Amino acid sequence: xxxxxxxxxxxxxxxxxxxxxxxxxxxxxxxxxxxxxxxxxxxxxxxxxxxxxxxxxxxxxxxxxxxxxxxxxxxxxxxxxxxxxxxxxxxxxxxxxxxxxxxxxxxxxxxxxxxxxxxxxxxxxxxxxxxxxxxxxxxxxxxxxxxxxxxxxxxxxxxxxxxxxxxxxxxxxxxxxxxxxxxxxxxxxxxxxxxxxxxxxxxxxxxxxxxxxxxxxxxxxxxxxxxxxxxxxxxxxxxxxxxxxxxxxxxxxxxxxxxxxxxxxxxxxxxxxxxxxxxxxxxxxxxxxxxxxxxxxxxxxxxxxxxxxxxxxxxxxxxxxxxxxxxxxxxxxxxxxx
Amino acid sequence: xxxxxxxxxxxxxxxxxxxxxxxxxxxxxxxxxxxxxxxxxxxxxxxxxxxxxxxxxxxxxxxxxxxxxxxxxxxxxxxxxxxxxxxxxxxxxxxxxxxxxxxxxxxxxxxxxxxxxxxxxxxxxxxxxxxxxxxxxxxxxxxxxxxxxxxxxxxxxxxxxxxxxxxxxxxxxxxxxxxxxxxxxxxxxxxxxxxxxxxxxxxxxxxxxxxxxxxxxxxxxxxxxxxxxxxxxxxxxxxxxxxxxxxxxxxxxxxxxxxxxxxxxxxxxxxxxxxxxxxxxxxxxxxxxxxxxxxxxxxxxxxxxxxxxxxxxxxxxxxxxxxxxxxxxxxxxxxxxxxxxxxxxxxxxxxxxxxxxxxxxxxxxxxxxxxxxxxxxx
Numbered sequence: 001x002x003x004x005x006x007x008x009x010x011x012x013x014x015x016x017x018x019x020x021x022x023x024x025x026x027x028x029x030x031x032x033x034x035x036x037x038x039x040x041x042x043x044x045x046x047x048x049x050x051x052x053x054x055x056x057x058x059x060x061x062x063x064x065x066x067x068x069x070x071x072x073x074x075x076x077x078x079x080x081x082x083x084x085x086x087x088x089x090x091x092x093x094x095x096x097x098x099x100x101x102x103x104x105x106x107x108x109x110x111x112x113x114x115x116x117x118x119x120x121x122x123x124x125x126x127x128x129x130x131x132x133x134x135x136x137x138x139x140x141x142x143x144x145x146x147x148x149x150x151x152x153x154x155x156x157x158x159x160x161x162x163x164x165x166x167x168x169x170x171x172x173x174x175x176x177x178x179x180x181x182x183x184x185x186x187x188x189x190x191x192x193x194x195x196x197x198x199x200x201x202x203x204x205x206x207x208x209x210x211x212x213x214x215x216x217x218x219x220x221x222x223x224x225x226x227x228x229x230x231x232x233x234x235x236x237x238x239x240x241x242x243x244x245x246x247x248x249x250x251x252x253x254x255x256x257x258x259x260x261x262x263x264x265x266x267x268x269x270x271x272x273x274x275x276x277x278x279x280x281x282x283x284x285x286x287x288x289x290x291x292x293x294x295x296x297x298x299x300x301x302x303x304x305x306x307x308x309x310x311x312x313x314x315x316x317x318x319x320x321x322x323x324x325x326x327x328x329x330x331x332x333x334x335x336x337x338x
Numbered sequence: 339x340x341x342x343x344x345x346x347x348x349x350x351x352x353x354x355x356x357x358x359x360x361x362x363x364x365x366x367x368x369x370x371x372x373x374x375x376x377x378x379x380x381x382x383x384x385x386x387x388x389x390x391x392x393x394x395x396x397x398x399x400x401x402x403x404x405x406x407x408x409x410x411x412x413x414x415x416x417x418x419x420x421x422x423x424x425x426x427x428x429x430x431x432x433x434x435x436x437x438x439x440x441x442x443x444x445x446x447x448x449x450x451x452x453x454x455x456x457x458x459x460x461x462x463x464x465x466x467x468x469x470x471x472x473x474x475x476x477x478x479x480x481x482x483x484x485x486x487x488x489x490x491x492x493x494x495x496x497x498x499x500x501x502x503x504x505x506x507x508x509x510x511x512x513x514x515x516x517x518x519x520x521x522x523x524x525x526x527x528x529x530x531x532x533x534x535x536x537x538x539x540x541x542x543x544x545x546x547x548x549x550x551x552x553x554x555x556x557x558x559x560x561x562x563x564x565x566x567x568x569x570x571x572x573x574x575x576x577x578x579x580x581x582x583x584x585x586x587x588x589x590x591x592x593x594x595x596x597x598x599x600x601x602x603x604x605x606x607x608x609x610x611x612x613x614x615x616x617x618x619x620x621x622x623x624x625x626x627x628x629x630x631x632x633x634x635x636x637x638x639x640x641x642x643x644x645x646x647x648x649x650x651x652x653x654x655x656x657x658x659x660x661x662x663x664x665x666x667x668x669x670x671x672x673x674x675x676x677x678x679x680x681x682x683x684x685x686x687x688x689x690x691x692x693x694x695x696x697x698x699x700x701x702x703x704x705x706x707x708x709x710x711x712x713x714x715x716x
Contacts, residue, residue: 041658042671050672051430053439080502081658081668086564093567178681185678204676207419315413315673 025097025228025235026070026286034076037063038096041081044201045310045318046102046121046224055079058309059100061299062120062226066098066242068298069291088113091229098239099227102197109227115236118243119225121310122322122331124218125157126196128203131213133190138217145170147180147189153220154194161219181205195222200316218322237285245292247334248274249301251325256300263293274337281337292337302332402686407679416677423683427675434665435687438505444497448508451485455515463702465709478519501579505660507691509579513586513651513661518644520587525594530624532599543595550592555653558585563657582654590647597639601632634710641703645696663688 029035039047039059047057064074080096091099091114103109104123105116127138127146135141141162148155150173162169172189174180177198184192185206194202196218203209226243228236249255252271254262263275272278276289283289299305303325310318324330362368374384405422407415416424428435437445458477461467492498504512531543550558562581570576605628613623633640655664666684669675 041655041660041664042668044671044673044676048671048673049434049439049668050674051434051669053434053442078500078502081660083656083658085560085656086658089564089568093564095567201671201673201676204413204417204673205678205681207417207678209417315676 025232026238029070029097029235033071034078035063035067035070035098036078036080036096037066038080038082038087038090038099038101039063040101041083043102045197045314045316047079047081047100056309058120058305059102059224059226061305061309062100062243062246063098065246065295065299065305066239068294069238069242069245069287072288072290072294072298074298091227094229097228097235102224103227105223105225114227115230117226117228117236117240119223119331120243121197121224123195123197123222123224125154125193125220125222126199126218127215128184128192128199128212129190129215131211135215138215138219139165139167141169141191142167143169144191145172145189146191146193147172147174147184148193149173149177149180150175157220158193177202197310197316197318200310200318204315234286238287241285242295244334244337245274245295246299246302246305247325247332248337249292249296250303251327251334254296254301256296256298256304259293259297270336279338401682413675413677413680416675416679421679423686424675424677424679425683427669427677427680427683428687430675431665431669434506434669435662436507438508438660438665439503440499440505440508441497441503444491444499447488447491447496447499451488451508452511454481454484455511482516482519501577504579506665507662509654509659510648510651510661512579513583513654513659514644514648516583517586517590517647517651520583521590521594521643521647522640524587524591525598526629528591528595529598529602532595533602547592547595550589551596555586555589555650556656558589559653559657561585578657579659582657582659586647586651586654590643593643594640597636597643598632600639601634601636602628604635605632634707637703637707637710641699645699648695648699649692662691 037060039055039057042048043057043059045057047055047059050056060079063077063079067077068074070076080090082090082096082099082101087099087101087103088109090096098117099114100120102121102123103116105119110116127141129135129141146158146169148158148171155171155173158169158171170189172183174183177194180192180194181202183189192199192202196214199214203212203214206212226239228239252268252274254271254275259275262271263277266272266275266277269278273281275293276282276291280289282291285291288294300308303320306320306323307313310316311320320328320330322331324332326333358364362371375381401422403422405420407418407421407424407426410416410424410426413424413427415421416427433442433445437448440448458473458481462470462473462477467473487493488496489504490499490501528543528547531539532547534540534543559582562585563578566576566581609627609631610623613627618626651661652663654661655667660668666688670681670684
């Protein structure tokens with residue numbers, strides 16, 4: 001008897017869970033009036049709170065764009081800082097609506113943990129070296145000593161790369177990245193290796209940042225992008241097309257400054273469709289037709305966000321590289337809005 | 339008889355003036371000679387110790403004062419070569435170190451909570467101040483209720499503030515104070531339960547204590563914040579900070595229970611028998627006779643647990659609750675202030691803050707021990 005009651009209670013509980021889940025994240029978000037966005041606990045240029053306590057960074061701005069698309073208000077977003085360990089459980093348990101936390105898109109994560117909506121930043125492992133050594137390519141690094149973290153994929157990638165290049169090298173590895181930077185700064189090794197975006201932040205911790213350069217070679221693929229729960233296509237569409245809208249805006253030359261002007265004057269059918277003058281693309285995914293206009297008006301396009309947070313105008317000074325639009329030799333490419 | 343008087347003729351009627359001890363046995367020099375330079379080995383040790391102390395003091399002072407950067411707009415100045423501590427970074431961030439991301443215009447509320455906390459705790463800690471009973475009620479009932487409503491808001495026209503925005507020293511103090519205040523009574527009950535003659539209560543207490551002592555605090559926090567929501571029906575949410583608080587309190591109470599049980603075992607059987615002979619019931623006997631003696635015996639152990647609890651609060655960072663250390667680490671990622679010395683400055687601030695609190699607790703407990711040392715002093 002008791003077991004039956006237990007089973008019934010359990011069934012009821014599971015039933016309610018299922019119906020709540022069916023309601024869909026987009027409707028939930030609209031009802032509660034804000035997007036709950038999972039970010040990192042502090043990563044320069046991607047998501048970190050500034051001295052006034054406001055969250056800034058590329059990953060943060062993506063969430064603000066999402067809020068702009070849904071509510072036409074970039075402030076309607078709440079941030080949950082997450083450690084690397086808890087990020088996927090937080091997404092799956094519904095604690096957050098979208099995970100925008102410099103998470104590398106890999107097959108297992110994309111198939112088991114959630115769905116990746118796009119690549120906000122194409123990262124990869126790179127090398128930093130002293131300018132005075134006169135080396136311009138990683139292929140000249142034969143015999144070099146390399147500082148890195150122990151027990152990470154960074155170390156494995158390094159070994160793979162030097163083996164395929166048939167070059168000699170010596171590893172000087174440390175537990176913490178603070179120690180790695182310190183050892184490199186003290187001259188205990190010739191080369192410092194970690195994710196390229198991280199290299200630029202680490203460079204600022206060196207005593208003479210200008211005397212070091214990041215070599216052009218990238219030896220691993222680390223596409224970082226926003227992630228949503230599986231099985232919720234409506235919400236997945238909104239997140240994915242927010243990302244595409246940022247890219248399309250840059251491609252069409254629409255910026256935060258000229259958005260109003262473009263909307264008023266444009267005759268270009270692509271721009272008209274994008275900004276919601278033609279068609280009902282926004283309404284079809286459960287938003288307003290002005291969704292893309294709201295994103296650009298409030299936040300700017302992808303290029304603007306990149307420059308502001310990690311690009312040449314930021315302290316990190318990362319060049320666009322493969323994160324440029326496909327029209328400029330990069331990898332950022334958005335399907336057409338039609 | 340007369341003989342005695344006669345022989346006492348050369349006994350001095352008054353005491354001789356005491357002479358000063360030899361010059362080489364008094365004063366700071368003699369003390370130093372006896373204690374610091376007693377032998378060649380002692381002299382070497384002293385010299386080495388002095389050198390070490392001087393070197394540490396010089397390194398810290400040199401970094402924190404002499405080479406420090408005192409004013410700067412951003413991290414650019416701190417990136418210069420050979421500079422010491424980057425104090426402008428602390429100036430820009432100290433509010434976050436104290437309040438976390440608590441909204442700026444609402445920061446008077448945590449400030450008021452700090453003030454109420456100090457106003458109720460300090461008189462409580464000073465034995466001479468009267469009205470102890472009212473004070474205890476104010477501290478244990480008034481202060482938590484006032485703090486709860488002030489911090490969370492949502493009543494009396496106060497803006498609601500989510501616990502995810504709390505952080506810094508505020509969270510460190512909340513976690514440790516709640517942990518300390520809740521774990522002591524829980525620990526006492528568990529300790530009594532473990533020595534109880536009622537088999538079910540005894541078993542329950544043993545299982546609780548051994549289970550919570552058997553798992554690491556990190557696991558407790560991680561389970562509470564990440565696994566628990568997966569088992570709960572959707573829509574039902576227990577606040578993350580609250581989950582961590584409960585975890586920390588139960589965890590500490592298990593350790594305290596064992597410390598207190600040690601004290602209980604040191605109380606001679608005669609005390610129990612005496613209490614029973616007076617006709618006291620179980621709770622009266624425990625509350626009036628046994629516990630006061632047992633607790634006094636284990637003050638060092640209890641304070642030990644409290645200090646380690648205070649330091650363990652930094653572990654809440656792994657469940658993304660930003661205590662003082664967490665806020666400092668998060669601020670280190672700000673590209674505006676990144677520099678070779680920013681990290682060291684931040685960690686110096688954390689170290690000094692933690693040291694002040696832990697050292698304060700330890701000194702207070704030592705003073706309390708001396709004050710209560712009635713008949714146990716050896």
